[in-house]
Amino acid sequence: MSVLARNSIRELRHRPLRTLLTVAGVAVSTAMLADMLMLAVGIQQSFGDLLESRGYELRVSPKGTLPFDTEATIPGWGALQDSVGSVAGVERVAPVLAMSVSAEVVEGGVDSREARRTLALGLDPGNRALYGLVEGELPGTGEVLLDARLAVELGVGPDSRLRLATASGFAGWGRSATVRVSGTGDFVFATRRDMPVAMPMADLQALSGLDDEVSFAMVRMEGDADPEAVRAGIVAASQRVEVVTLAGIADELDERLSYFRQVSVVLGSVSLFVAALLIGTITAVSVSERLGVIAAVRAIGVGRARVVGDIAAESVILAVIGGGIGIGLSVVVAGYLESILAGLPGLPAAVRFFVLQPASLVTAYALVIVSGAVAGLVPALHAAGREVTELLHREEP
Amino acid sequence: MTTSASGDRGGSRGGRGSQAGVGGTVVTAREVTRDYRRGRTRVRALRGASVTVARGDFLAVTGPSGSGKSTLLHLLGGVDLPTSGEVLFLGRDLARLSVEERAALRLREVGLVFQRFHLLPMLSAIENVELPLAAARVGRRERRERAAAVLEQVGLADRLRHRPSELSGGQCQRVAIARALANDPALILADEPTGELDRATSRRVLALFQELNAAGTTLVVATHDPELAAGARRSIQVVDGRTRP
Numbered sequence: 235m236s237v238l239a240r241n242s243i244r245e246l247r248h249r250p251l252r253t254l255l256t257v258a259g260v261a262v263s264t265a266m267l268a269d270m271l272m273l274a275v276g277i278q279q280s281f282g283d284l285l286e287s288r289g290y291e292l293r294v295s296p297k298g299t300l301p302f303d304t305e306a307t308i309p310g311w312g313a314l315q316d317s318v319g320s321v322a323g324v325e326r327v328a329p330v331l332a333m334s335v336s337a338e339v340v341e342g343g344v345d346s347r348e349a350r351r352t353l354a355l356g357l358d359p360g361n362r363a364l365y366g367l368v369e370g371e372l373p374g375t376g377e378v379l380l381d382a383r384l385a386v387e388l389g390v391g392p393d394s395r396l397r398l399a400t401a402s403g404f405a406g407w408g409r410s411a412t413v414r415v416s417g418t419g420d421f422v423f424a425t426r427r428d429m430p431v432a433m434p435m436a437d438l439q440a441l442s443g444l445d446d447e448v449s450f451a452m453v454r455m456e457g458d459a460d461p462e463a464v465r466a467g468i469v470a471a472s473q474r475v476e477v478v479t480l481a482g483i484a485d486e487l488d489e490r491l492s493y494f495r496q497v498s499v500v501l502g503s504v505s506l507f508v509a510a511l512l513i514g515t516i517t518a519v520s521v522s523e524r525l526g527v528i529a530a531v532r533a534i535g536v537g538r539a540r541v542v543g544d545i546a547a548e549s550v551i552l553a554v555i556g557g558g559i560g561i562g563l564s565v566v567v568a569g570y571l572e573s574i575l576a577g578l579p580g581l582p583a584a585v586r587f588f589v590l591q592p593a594s595l596v597t598a599y600a601l602v603i604v605s606g607a608v609a610g611l612v613p614a615l616h617a618a619g620r621e622v623t624e625l626l627h628r629e630e631p
Numbered sequence: 632m633t634t635s636a637s638g639d640r641g642g643s644r645g646g647r648g649s650q651a652g653v654g655g656t657v658v659t660a661r662e663v664t665r666d667y668r669r670g671r672t673r674v675r676a677l678r679g680a681s682v683t684v685a686r687g688d689f690l691a692v693t694g695p696s697g698s699g700k701s702t703l704l705h706l707l708g709g710v711d712l713p714t715s716g717e718v719l720f721l722g723r724d725l726a727r728l729s730v731e732e733r734a735a736l737r738l739r740e741v742g743l744v745f746q747r748f749h750l751l752p753m754l755s756a757i758e759n760v761e762l763p764l765a766a767a768r769v770g771r772r773e774r775r776e777r778a779a780a781v782l783e784q785v786g787l788a789d790r791l792r793h794r795p796s797e798l799s800g801g802q803c804q805r806v807a808i809a810r811a812l813a814n815d816p817a818l819i820l821a822d823e824p825t826g827e828l829d830r831a832t833s834r835r836v837l838a839l840f841q842e843l844n845a846a847g848t849t850l851v852v853a854t855h856d857p858e859l860a861a862g863a864r865r866s867i868q869v870v871d872g873r874t875r876p
Binding site: 236238240241248526527529531532534535537538540621622623626 | 701702705708710711730731734735736737738739741742743745747749750751752753754758761762763765766767810811
C-alpha cells in the first residue's frame, strides 16, 4: 500500500462519525440500486423460468389473447386438436379449460358451508404440467384435486366431498356437481387468492356446458423442432387461434412490464447519483481541509497523477465498504419487499419480483465503486489542477 | 543584478555534489520576473532578480514580507516558472521541462522545507520521510532504512513512530528537514523554516542547517530571522522584487 493511501485510510478512521455516516448513506443507496436492478429483471426472469419449467414450448389460445388472460374459449376444439396434433414437430397437445367456480364443502369440512370462489382447471389429469401431486391421487371421473392451500382453507382432504357450481356471469351459470376430493396438489400458477382445483376435462365441460371448448392448449414439440416453424404450422391449420412461443410470451411480458422496468431504472439511477454525490461531497470537504498538505506534497515532487489517484483511493474505499454493506442490505430489503408484493392479486405465487441474481448484485456493486471513484476524481482533479504556488501562498503566512 | 555564490566548502552528501551542474553550480536565476494575477490586477512579485547557488553553498535570502523571497525560492526549485528570464537547474532550463518533468526533478534534486512543515498528520515521522522515497519508487525496505537514517541525522531517532501531533514544533520542522533530505537532493530550499518556532528551537534548526551544510548539503533559506541569516555562509536581500548582495 502506498504511503498516501495509508494516509487516506487513517484520515477516514480519524473522522469516524463522518466516515460512518458516509458509508451508511452509500450502503442505503447501493441497497436501493441493487434492489431496483433485481426488480427490473426479476419478475420477467422468474415468470420465464416458470413457463420453461413446464416443458411445453407453445401455447394455443383464442385469437388475440394469452393463456389465463381472458375467459374466452376456443370452440370446436376436438377437430382442431387433431389438426394441431398433426402439424410437423408437434409431440403432444395438452388442452386446458379454465373457469371460475364456487366450491362448497358437502361433508367432512370443519368450518362453515359458505361457498368459496376458485378457479377450476379441466385437463387430462395425467398431464402434470400445471400441478404436482402433494397428497392422495390424481382425479378420475367425478373427482377433483385441490390446491393444498385451498384444502387447508376449506378444512378438507382426500375423500371429502365438494359441490362445485359455475359462478354467476359465466357460461352454464347455475349448474353444479358434487365431486370427491382425490387429493391435493401444488399448482404452478396459483396466486395467493386464486387456489385452483383440477378435474378431468370432460367433467368441467359437462359442468359448464362448454362441450368441445377449451381455454387454451399447451403444445410440446419434438426435440429438434423449430418453435417458429411449428407455430406457423399451427396458425396455418387454424386462423381462429393465437399461437405463441415461450419467447413470444417473454416478449409480451417484456412489453407489459416496460414501464415497471423504466421506473426501476430511474430510481436505481437516482440512487447511484445520490451515492456518487455523497462520496464526491465528502471527498471535496476532505480535500479542502488538506489543500496545504496537497500543495506541499506536489511541491516536493509527487506527481499530479499520483496525488489524484491517492485522493480518489479515499473515495473508492468509501464506495467499497459502503457498497459491500449495501449489497448485504439489499438482500434483506428485497426479502421484505417480496413478502409485501407476494400478496399482489393476479400473479402466480411462484413468480418473484426480486430474483437474487449474482449479476445484479455484482453490477450494482461495480457501478457504485466506479461512480464513487469518478465522484472522487472531480475534487481530486480540481485540487491537483490548481497552481502549487497559489496554494502555498494561501496556506503559508 | 547578479549575486554569486561565495564558494564551495565541505564535502558532498552521498556523492550527489559531483552531479552538480557546470562549474559546480546547482542553480542559476538570471533576470527573472514573475507576475501574478490577483483578480483584474497584475502583481509583479519579482522584477529582474538574479542569483547563482554553487554546490555546498548556504545562502540566506532576506527581505521584508512581500518582497518576493518565497517566489524566488519557488523559481529556484522549479515549483514555479518565471514570467521572463531563465532558471538553469544543474544546467537545465526549467522552462523547457514539462510539469511532470519538473516534478520529477524536484523529487530527486530539490528538498523543500515549509514554515508550517506541511507534514501529513496521519503519518508517523518515518512515514512522512518515506513519502518522497516512495514517490521516487525506492523499495520498501530501502526507503525505511534511508528514512530512519535521515531522521537519526536530524536527531529524531527516538521519534520515528510519533505522529506530528505528538511532536513539538521544532521536532516537526526537523522531520520536515529529514523529508527534504530523504532523496539526497542537490539543493535544500527552506522557506521561513523558523517562522513558527521559538528562539531556542530556531537556534537548533540553524545548527542543524550548518551541520548539514558542513557535510556538503547545499541550502537556500528565505528568512526574516537575522540570527539564521547571520548563520548562513552568505546572504542576499530581496527588496521590491530585486536581489541585492
